[in-house]
Amino acid sequence: MIHFTCDLCGKTLVAHQELRYVVKIDVYSALNPVEMYDEELDKDPLEDVSDLLPSSEEAHEGPQAEEGDFQTFRYDLCPACHAEFxxxxxxxxxxxKFGISGN
Ligand SMILES: [Zn+2]
Known part of the structure; x- marks a missing residue:
């Protein structure tokens, strides 16, 4: 039986018995030309793009923190913590907000 632990409250979640939420957060510099494929590539576009597309998003081969500023975080949450998150x-x-309008 596979168990997961909620990364916020520490509750144990049994796979296939309890609902579990996965949070994935990708953090990267806005200067990374990931969103500039079709425009604003005025210098050696092929060379740059091939260097800056190291792998697909689904490559789960350990931490990816070495690719510049790119970092990925992954958390398991129980339903209660998911609702708060x-x-x-x-x-x-x-x-x-206590219903005080200020007027
Ligand atoms: Zn929780």
Missing amino acids: IKNPLGRPVPR
Whole structure:
């Protein structure tokens, strides 16, 4: 039986018995020309692109942190933590609303 552990609360999740959510976060520099294939490539486009496309997204061969600024994070979440996560994925301070309109 395969067990997973929620990366937020530590709850044990049994595969195939309990719902589990996977969070994947890709972080990379906005200067990385990943979104510039068709335009703004005014210098040696073929050479650059072939160098900067090291692998497909599904290559799960260990950490990818060595490719420049590119980092991938992966977490398992239980349903309760997933519900909280999607409300505030970046963990920002949540402004409290007590129904005071200020008018
Ligand atoms: Zn949890």
